Amino acid sequence: MIVGSQKPFDEIWEMVKDFKKVLVFGCNTCVAICHSGGAKEAEELASKIRMKASQEGAGMQVDDLAVQRHCEPEYFEPEMEKVRGYDLVLSTACGVGVNFLSERIGETPVYPGLNTTFFGAVTEPGVFVEMCAGCGDCVLHMTGGICPIARCSKTLMNGPCGGTDEGKCEVSSEIDCAWFLIVERMKKLGTMEKLLEIKPPRNWAPGTHGGPRRMVAEHIKDMEEGEAQ
Amino acid sequence: MKSMKSGSNLEKVIASGNPAVTAELGPPMSASPDEVVEKANILKGCCDAANITDCQTAVVRISSIAAAKIALDQGLEPVMQMTCRDRNRIAIQADLLGAAALGIKNCLCIAGDHQSFSAAGRLKGHAGAKNVYDVDSIQLAGILKKMRDEGLQEGGDPLHESPEFFIGSAWTPGGDPMDFRPYRLKKKVDAGSDFIQTQGIYDIEMFKRQMAKAVELGVPERTAILGGIIVPRSAMMLKYMDKSVAGVSVPKELIERMLKAKDAAGDDKKKMRELQEEEGKKIAVELIKQVLDIPGVKGVHIQAIEWESAMEGIVKDAGLYPRPQL
Numbered sequence: 001m002i003v004g005s006q007k008p009f010d011e012i013w014e015m016v017k018d019f020k021k022v023l024v025f026g027c028n029t030c031v032a033i034c035h036s037g038g039a040k041e042a043e044e045l046a047s048k049i050r051m052k053a054s055q056e057g058a059g060m061q062v063d064d065l066a067v068q069r070h071c072e073p074e075y076f077e078p079e080m081e082k083v084r085g086y087d088l089v090l091s092t093a094c095g096v097g098v099n100f101l102s103e104r105i106g107e108t109p110v111y112p113g114l115n116t117t118f119f120g121a122v123t124e125p126g127v128f129v130e131m132c133a134g135c136g137d138c139v140l141h142m143t144g145g146i147c148p149i150a151r152c153s154k155t156l157m158n159g160p161c162g163g164t165d166e167g168k169c170e171v172s173s174e175i176d177c178a179w180f181l182i183v184e185r186m187k188k189l190g191t192m193e194k195l196l197e198i199k200p201p202r203n204w205a206p207g208t209h210g211g212p213r214r215m216v217a218e219h220i221k222d223m224e225e226g227e228a229q
Numbered sequence: 230m231k232s233m234k235s236g237s238n239l240e241k242v243i244a245s246g247n248p249a250v251t252a253e254l255g256p257p258m259s260a261s262p263d264e265v266v267e268k269a270n271i272l273k274g275c276c277d278a279a280n281i282t283d284c285q286t287a288v289v290r291i292s293s294i295a296a297a298k299i300a301l302d303q304g305l306e307p308v309m310q311m312t313c314r315d316r317n318r319i320a321i322q323a324d325l326l327g328a329a330a331l332g333i334k335n336c337l338c339i340a341g342d343h344q345s346f347s348a349a350g351r352l353k354g355h356a357g358a359k360n361v362y363d364v365d366s367i368q369l370a371g372i373l374k375k376m377r378d379e380g381l382q383e384g385g386d387p388l389h390e391s392p393e394f395f396i397g398s399a400w401t402p403g404g405d406p407m408d409f410r411p412y413r414l415k416k417k418v419d420a421g422s423d424f425i426q427t428q429g430i431y432d433i434e435m436f437k438r439q440m441a442k443a444v445e446l447g448v449p450e451r452t453a454i455l456g457g458i459i460v461p462r463s464a465m466m467l468k469y470m471d472k473s474v475a476g477v478s479v480p481k482e483l484i485e486r487m488l489k490a491k492d493a494a495g496d497d498k499k500k501m502r503e504l505q506e507e508e509g510k511k512i513a514v515e516l517i518k519q520v521l522d523i524p525g526v527k528g529v530h531i532q533a534i535e536w537e538s539a540m541e542g543i544v545k546d547a548g549l550y551p552r553p554q555l
Contacts, residue, residue, distance in 0.1 A: 153343050154313070154314070154340050154360070154362045154365070155365075156340065156362070157365050157367075157368065158366075158367040158368065158413070158416055159367075159409060159412075159413040159416065160404065160406070160409070160413070161340045161366075162340075162399060162401035162404050162428055162475060162476050163342070163343070163404075163475045163476075164404050164405040164406075164475060164476070165405065165475040165476070166405060167405055167406075170342070170343055170346070170475055171343050171345050172345075177405070180405055180406055183406045183409045184406065192412075195409070195412070196412055196415070196416065198367060198368075198371065198416055198419055198420055199368075200368065200371070201318060201363070201364045201368045201371075201372070201383055204363065
């Protein structure tokens with residue numbers, strides 16, 4: 001899932017304080033699962049802003065709303081008229097949602113209530129760990145299913161640096177060394193020999209280094225166009 | 230003598246069969262060349278070449294390329310360190326061409342301390358910096374080899390003149406996962422490393438085991454392995470390295486020896502320092518001799534960190550002085 005965490009409230013207040021009619025707009029997919037931007041969190045945040053506004057003597061109307069997904073128009077289009085009626089939409093969707101809504105909403109500003117952080121999984125209740133970097137050129141078949149791009153602090157491709165200490169990364173003892181995990185996993189799988197080949201410099205272009213990315217699913221596009229005719 | 234890859238002094242000493250000695254010179258956080266000049270003049274004569282670190286501990290200092298040129302002008306042959314942290318492959322190759330044009334002949338390829346390191350938290354550093362790591366250290370060694378031996382840039386474009394570097398890499402034999410480390414060493418050599426400098430060795434038995442594995446893999450006949458010696462200065466430093474420096478473990482006996490030296494001074498702080506420094510130099514000399522006795526080892530990389538003045542005595546006591554003039 002896409003993991004995000006709510007921005008510090010002081011930062012949010014600085015963003016919203018000069019608006020009169022604010023909608024906190026939640027997304028019930030990824031960011032709801034990580035307890036930061038779903039319907040429940042949008043409601044709580046709206047209530048917090050109302051309280052602050054009242055303390056500060058700022059006349060402000062703050063409402064909340066959530067839809068299933070902010071990244072496909074079919075989910076939020078039906079609510080668009082409602083959404084357009086505000087001075088500010090404070091989105092608690094991920095950054096994709098903020099961008100997508102900004103392009104479709106017209107004159108109303110859309111601000112981020114979250115810091116979108118990474119693609120991750122729930123390793124234990126309440127703990128989310130980055131597992132994929134969306135690099136556009138997957139190498140997991142060569143690394144025992146453990147990603148050196150997302151999970152090695154130096155995105156190394158040929159094994160662990162000298163900073164590995166008892167299986168942890170030199171950046172923090174909270175971070176597992178990806179290459180330690182990869183080596184141990186490859187040993188278990190009996191595929192260590194794959195790690196002895198030198199991986200050449202990567203082509204980073206399919207990642208964010210080739211400019212903003214776009215993917216066209218030709219079969220879907222063709223099918224839709226066929227139906228339209 | 231077979232033809233040289235770079236013609237560097239370090240390469241010549243290694244080719245001559247003499248045990249090689251490299252040292253380390255850390256450039257300062259300063260725009261003045263004075264400290265580099267001073268350190269270069271202390272180290273000159275005590276080693277065959279000295280590593281010029283590249284913003285070591287992830288703190289801004291005189292660039293390794295500029296400091297290497299300053300050292301070279303003083304008559305100290307530099308091993309320019311090049312990290313993958315701060316430059317992409319375009320900047321790396323441009324700097325390599327520039328370094329070669331300035332007469333620098335040795336280059337050590339390393340990943341580099343992560344930008345969050347900030348001198349192990351002792352300085353502010355630039356923990357919020359964006360890192361690069363476009364290539365890793367093994368890929369970097371391969372890039373140097375391709376430039377030198379094929380006259381090609383990584384992307385494939387030709388070079389009018391190839392930079393002739395003696396290519397080095399670092400090795401942490403005691404790092405986790407330890408059974409993979411000899412294979413990683415082999416990869417570094419497969420990529421083109423002509424010489425290897427190891428992380429500081431205190432645990433001789435561990436190093437012997439890792440070297441035996443390296444011998445099994447046929448590595449030492451294809452590269453020159455220089456065992457790393459970090460000259461200990463105090464019991465506190467040894468304890469710190471044992472506990473906090475990845476890939477370094479210090480046997481208890483060594484820590485106890487230093488503590489004994491410290492205790493012999495009673496309450497006299499100055500004497501405490503002097504006695505520990507004396508003991509530290511002795512330990513360094515012993516380690517050098519033990520490391521040089523291990524099959525496959527071709528020299529030592531001695532780091533007297535911020536203590537360059539200790540080098541001459543250590544090299545002399547280890548029987549490695551004067552350095553060969555080739």
